[in-house]
Amino acid sequence: MMTRAFAWAVVFVAASTPAVCVLAADNLPAAESRTSPAFTGRGYEILTTKAFLPPDFDQETFDNLWQAWEEPLRSQAEKAGPEERRRMAFSRYGLTPRPDDPAKPQQYVVDAAGNWTMSCLACHQGQVAGQAIPGLPNAHFALQTLSEDVRATKMKLKKRLVRMDLASAVFPLGTTNGSTNAVMFGVALMSNRDPALNLKPGLPPAMTHHDHDAPAWWNFKKKTRLYSDGFASKGHRPLMQFMLIPENGPEDFAAWEDDFREVYAWLESLEPPAYPHAIDEDQALLGEVIFNNQCAECHGSYGDPEIYPNRIVPIDEVGTDPVRLGALSPKHRAGYGESWFNHFGEHRTIADPGGYVAPPLDGIWASAPYFHNGSVPTLWHVLNSEQRPTVWRRTENGYDRTNVGLEVTTYDAVPEGITAGHEQRSYFDTTKFGKSASGHTFPDVLDEHEKRAVLEYLKTL
Numbered sequence: 001m002m003t004r005a006f007a008w009a010v011v012f013v014a015a016s017t018p019a020v021c022v023l024a025a026d027n028l029p030a031a032e033s034r035t036s037p038a039f040t041g042r043g044y045e046i047l048t049t050k051a052f053l054p055p056d057f058d059q060e061t062f063d064n065l066w067q068a069w070e071e072p073l074r075s076q077a078e079k080a081g082p083e084e085r086r087r088m089a090f091s092r093y094g095l096t097p098r099p100d101d102p103a104k105p106q107q108y109v110v111d112a113a114g115n116w117t118m119s120c121l122a123c124h125q126g127q128v129a130g131q132a133i134p135g136l137p138n139a140h141f142a143l144q145t146l147s148e149d150v151r152a153t154k155m156k157l158k159k160r161l162v163r164m165d166l167a168s169a170v171f172p173l174g175t176t177n178g179s180t181n182a183v184m185f186g187v188a189l190m191s192n193r194d195p196a197l198n199l200k201p202g203l204p205p206a207m208t209h210h211d212h213d214a215p216a217w218w219n220f221k222k223k224t225r226l227y228s229d230g231f232a233s234k235g236h237r238p239l240m241q242f243m244l245i246p247e248n249g250p251e252d253f254a255a256w257e258d259d260f261r262e263v264y265a266w267l268e269s270l271e272p273p274a275y276p277h278a279i280d281e282d283q284a285l286l287g288e289v290i291f292n293n294q295c296a297e298c299h300g301s302y303g304d305p306e307i308y309p310n311r312i313v314p315i316d317e318v319g320t321d322p323v324r325l326g327a328l329s330p331k332h333r334a335g336y337g338e339s340w341f342n343h344f345g346e347h348r349t350i351a352d353p354g355g356y357v358a359p360p361l362d363g364i365w366a367s368a369p370y371f372h373n374g375s376v377p378t379l380w381h382v383l384n385s386e387q388r389p390t391v392w393r394r395t396e397n398g399y400d401r402t403n404v405g406l407e408v409t410t411y412d413a414v415p416e417g418i419t420a421g422h423e424q425r426s427y428f429d430t431t432k433f434g435k436s437a438s439g440h441t442f443p444d445v446l447d448e449h450e451k452r453a454v455l456e457y458l459k460t461l
Contacts, residue, residue, distance in 0.1 A: 002213075004449075007122075008123055015099060024135075027044055028393040031090065037204065038134060039098075039099050039106070039132075039134055041262075041265075041266045041269060042141055042262040042265075042266070043262040043263040043264070043265055043267065044266050046117065046259050046263055046267075047105060047109075047120055047121050048098060048109060048120050048121065050109065050259065051111065051117035051119075051227075052117075052119075052242075052243045052248070052256060053117050053118065053242075053245055053247075053248075054113075054117070054162065054163075054245070054247060055116055055117045055162075056116055056117060056118055056150065056162065056164050057116050057150050057153075057154065057159075057162075058113075058114050058115050058116065058117075058159075059110070059115075059116070060114070060147075060157065061112030061116075061150060061153050061154055061157065062089065062116060062157060063082070063085070063086075064153050064156070064157060065089055065149045065150065065153050066078070066085050066088065066089065066170065066228035066277065066444070067153060067156065068148075068149040068152040068153050068156075069092070069101065069149070069352025070421070070422070070423070073088070073092075075455075076088070077329045086103065090105060090147065092142065092147065092422070093141070093142050093146045094107075094126065094127065094138055094140030094141035094142050094177065094178070095107050095108075096127050096132045096138075099132075099378075103331065106121050106125045106132070107119065107121045107122040107125060107138065107141070108122070109406045110248070116176075121240065122141060122143070122217065122422070123136075123139055123141055123180055123182065123214045124136065124137060124138065124214050124217055125137075126138030126139050126140055126141070127140070127217070127368075127397075128368075128399065129397050129398070129399040130397040133273045133366060134217075134270055135216060135217030135218040135220075135267070135270040136216060136217075136273075136366060136367065137213065137214035137215060137216055137217075137367060138178070138214065139178040139213070139368065139369060139374070139406075140177065140396075141172050141174075141177065141178060141180070141449075142154050142174075142177040142178075142422065143173045143180055144168060144172070144173040144174045144175070144184065144425060145177070145227060145421070145422040145425060146204075147164050147165065147167075147168035147173055147276060148168060148421075150164070150165060151165040151168065151169070155399065163245070164243050170183075170383075171188075171209075172209045174211055175211055175423055175425060175432065176211055176374070176426075176427070176428050176429075176434075177215070177422075177425045177426055177433070178214060178300055178369070178374060179211035179212055179213050179373065179374045180211065180212060180214075181209050181210065181322065182209070182212055182214075183210070183212050183327055183328065184191070184207045184209050184210070184327065185242070186241055187207055187327075187328070187424055187458075188203060188204060188207065188335060189241065189242075189244035189245075190241075190332075190339070191204050191205050191243065192246075193244060193339070195243055195335075195338050195339045195340065195344060196250055196340055197244070197249070197250045197253060197339070198250060199246060199247070199249070205332075206215075207327075208323065208326065208327035208434075209326065210323045210324060210327055210373070210433065210434030210435075211230070211373055211374070211435065212324060212372060212373060213369060213371070213372060213373055213374030213432060215228075215359065215367075216272070216362075216365055216366075216367045217267050217270055217271070218270040218271055218272045219359060219360040219362055219363060220234075220267040220270065220272075221267070221268045221270070221362075222266060222300075222308045222310075222360045223308075223310060223357075223360070224310050225310055225350075225357065227329070227337075227357075227358060228324060228359075229312070229324070229325055229350075229353040229355070229356055229357065230310065230312050230353055230356075230357040230373040231328070231333045231336075231349060231350045231351070231353050232333075232336065232337075232345035232347075232349060232352065233342065233348055233349070235342075235343075236257070236260040236261045236263065236264035237257070237262070237341045237342070237343070238341050238342075239260050239264060239267075239428050240253060240256065240257075240260050240265055240341070240415065241341060243256070244328050251339070253340065254312055255341075269369070271435055272363025272366075273363050273366050273461070275365050275459040275460065277401060277459075279456060279459050282292070283452065283453045283456040284453070284455075284456045284457045284459070284460050285457075286450075286453040286457075287450075287452075287453035287454040287456050287457025287458070288303075288453065288460075289445065289455045289456050290450050290453055290454050290457075291454050293456075294442065294445070294446070294454075295442070296453075297309070297311075297362050297440070298311050298313055298358035299358050299359070299360065300360060300361075300461050302361075302460075303361070308360050309358075310357065310359075310360050311345075311357065312350075312353050312354065312355045312356065312357050313355045313356060313358050314354050314355040314363060315354060315355045315356070316355075317355065318356055318358075318438035318439055318440055318443065319438060319439030319440065320356060320371055320372065320373075320436070320438065320440055320457060321371070321373050321375065321434060321435065321436040321438065321439070323373075323433065323434035324356075324434065325353070325354075325355065325356065326448075329439035330351040330352045331351075333349055333350065333352075333353075334349065334350045334351045337351070339350025356372060360460050361458060362461050363461065364458050364461055365379070365381065365458065365459050366403055368405035368406045369405070369406060369428070370382050370405070371437065371439075371440070373434060373436075374391075374428070375388075375428065375430050375435055375436060375437035376388055376437050377389070377392050377400075377405050377406040377408045377428075378400055378403035378404055378405030378406060378408075379393065379403065379404040379405055379458055380402070380403035380404060380405070380451075380455060381403070381454055382440065382443070382455060383446070383451045383455060384441070384443070384444040384451065385438070385439075385440065385441045385444055387439075388430070389408070389410035389411070389430070390411065390412055390413065390429075390430055390431060391410065391411040391413055391414055391427055391429050391430065391431075392406075392408040392409065392410045392411065392427070392428050393408060393409050393411070393427050393428070394406045394408050394423075395406060395407045395408070395427055403455075404458065404459065408420060411427070413429075413431075414427045414429055415427075
């Protein structure tokens with residue numbers, strides 16, 4: 001039996017990484033952001049070219065990952081050429097090609113020696129309907145699958161295992177593709193640091209493992225506080241938490257601080273993408289009136305001027321899954337607040353926020369799935385609480401224009417015969433711990449016509 005101390009040692013070094021519903025679904029044309037910053041700027045360049053962690057694997061390992069795939073995918077890859085295998089791998093793991101070098105993914109820094117190192121973009125850069133959009137969360141990322149395949153491939157190639165290879169065997173990285181256990185990564189990493197980020201001995205705290213859905217980065221500029229519970233003040237230092245591996249000490253964080261000022265500036269420059277299809281303007285105008293009467297108090301108004309209240313809605317009021325809120329204790333939040341990341345208490349930390357922040361809704365059409373845990377596949381399901389599916393599975397690149405969100409097949413339960421692994425993680429099961437799609441029933445007071453009008457208005461944001 002693995003001892004707690006040994007299990008923690010493994011987890012600590014690895015946690016350092018940071019009925020069918022297909023109505024009117026199709027692939028989208030290129031969705032332009034409103035000022036089209038695209039994939040440019042010093043901050044974006046830093047995230048895609050500078051490694052702040054040791055590498056996770058090398059090019060040889062990546063090129064041989066297909067040998068760890070299940071059938072019939074493995075046989076298909078065996079018959080394919082290198083370029084097709086790379087496309088298959090990018091699809092399987094939720095990687096998007098870099099515009100300047102399609103052989104490299106946006107989610108990893110690949111150096112001249114062929115070493116692959118994960119960056120913030122692993123979770124925070126994705127695509128909708130096959131179109132990569134700056135700042136779009138990566139709803140395709142299959143971190144657990146990638147880690148398992150890398151470990152199996154390294155063992156076959158007789159390569160040394162590193163932190164992620166070891167941790168993924170004992171520390172859950174994500175039970176559904178597109179979401180990760182990132183919040184507990186942060187708890188694990190902070191528990192062995194003093195406020196100045198010096199390493200200190202100790203066993204891990206109790207952790208509540210759960211999945212979380214990344215937010216859209218183009219809304220960063222509107223926020224004054226960070227995270228789904230809004231407990232932390234915004235700044236460039238919080239963006240650096242993923243670097244808390246034992247190899248990085250306080251001097252490294254000080255040396256890299258200017259880099260993350262540039263990353264912060266890039267995030268502030270991002271604009272939401274404009275909806276790329278026709279919008280019923282009359283319906284949208286009606287929806288705006290309804291939205292301003294029913295939703296703006298929490299989510300803000302989007303006229304002139306725009307107002308966003310950064311409001312934390314009490315958990316008893318919003319009623320969404322409470323696991324994420326309770327997973328961070330007041331002690332966890334207070335410890336962060338006293339640390340270097342928060343300028344040693346200079347900025348306000350909310351140790352017990354009591355609920356979740358109602359997020360800005362700019363570009364909401366593109367950022368499915370919805371809620372902090374990614375449990376709701378379309379905006380129509382957000383507006384219709386009783387119609388939310390118990391289990392759903394998305395297509396890779398389909399987009400549901402009628403319901404505005406992911407193209408999905410829905411189920412009463414995960415089909416029989418689906419075994420643990422990548423295929424099982426392609427199903428979102430709302431009956432599982434931390435994955436409930438309940439709550440946010442405020443739109444229930446609207447009739448169907450009013451909900452359709454609101455849906456049309458949401459496309460305009």
